[in-house]
Amino acid sequence: MSEFNNVNKAAPLRNVAAFSILIKEVVERDLALPGMAVFSGPSGYGKTKAAIKGANAYRAAYVECHQLTTARSLLKSILEELGVQKPKGTATDMLDEAIRLMAGDIRRPIIIDEVHHIAHKKFVDVARALHDKSMAPVILIGEETLPKQLEAFERVHNRILSWVQAEPCDLTDFAHLARLMCPGVSIAGDLAQALIDRTRGNTRRIAVNLSQIDQRARRESLDAIDLEGFGGVAAIRTGQAPARRLV
Numbered sequence: 001m002s003e004f005n006n007v008n009k010a011a012p013l014r015n016v017a018a019f020s021i022l023i024k025e026v027v028e029r030d031l032a033l034p035g036m037a038v039f040s041g042p043s044g045y046g047k048t049k050a051a052i053k054g055a056n057a058y059r060a061a062y063v064e065c066h067q068l069t070t071a072r073s074l075l076k077s078i079l080e081e082l083g084v085q086k087p088k089g090t091a092t093d094m095l096d097e098a099i100r101l102m103a104g105d106i107r108r109p110i111i112i113d114e115v116h117h118i119a120h121k122k123f124v125d126v127a128r129a130l131h132d133k134s135m136a137p138v139i140l141i142g143e144e145t146l147p148k149q150l151e152a153f154e155r156v157h158n159r160i161l162s163w164v165q166a167e168p169c170d171l172t173d174f175a176h177l178a179r180l181m182c183p184g185v186s187i188a189g190d191l192a193q194a195l196i197d198r199t200r201g202n203t204r205r206i207a208v209n210l211s212q213i214d215q216r217a218r219r220e221s222l223d224a225i226d227l228e229g230f231g232g233v234a235a236i237r238t239g240q241a242p243a244r245r246l247v
Helices: 014-027 047-058 071-081 091-103 122-134 146-150 171-181 189-199 203-220
Strands: 036-040 061-064 110-113 138-142 160-165
Touching: 014 036, 014 047, 014 138, 014 160, 036 047, 036 122, 036 146, 047 061, 047 110, 047 138, 061 071, 071 091, 071 110, 071 122, 091 122, 110 122, 122 138, 138 146, 171 189, 171 203, 189 203
Parallel strands: 036 138, 036 160, 061 110, 110 138
Antiparallel strands: none
């Protein structure tokens, strides 16, 4: 029975490591090369947390898109991250100001998250303009559809220096998460593997289950738990709503 509670605290999750390599590549690139990159993958794979860690390491300006994002609101968010209080003016004014600030610190990246929300819109080219006119790195993060979406915008697509797909959680990642979320609890190998299999390696869903394990361990004063003790595969939360019971 393998146990998953003794993991080196400094060991990063694979996607954190992958993003760290990605951001290093575009920041330290030869300036003759394009400086855009894409980090994509399914929801729940920990892309945003990996990006925030990378942003902190490289003083990056980090912004998020959503369904109602416009060119102006995106540029306003970027300017605020670059230190401008209450940005004003037209979208063109804001673009010029952002380029000026980025060009003054060309090793400071801009990270734009949830780009799949805007990748079908023409103003996604704003990201390309920011990069081209400042030479600063621009990293786009989004769901697994993002690379395909960007194919429709050749001027953006051909600026991408590196494409990285986020990976599902594996046993090593699981061990790290278990140590962080269930300190002092030994999780048996059969439970660890079942959680990975049933959630398809979705880090967010695994974290939900680990929270349940930690709560049970505290409530029942357990220092070890296996699949049977957790309640079997039926107890694993996969994100699916329970089947409706007929009465």
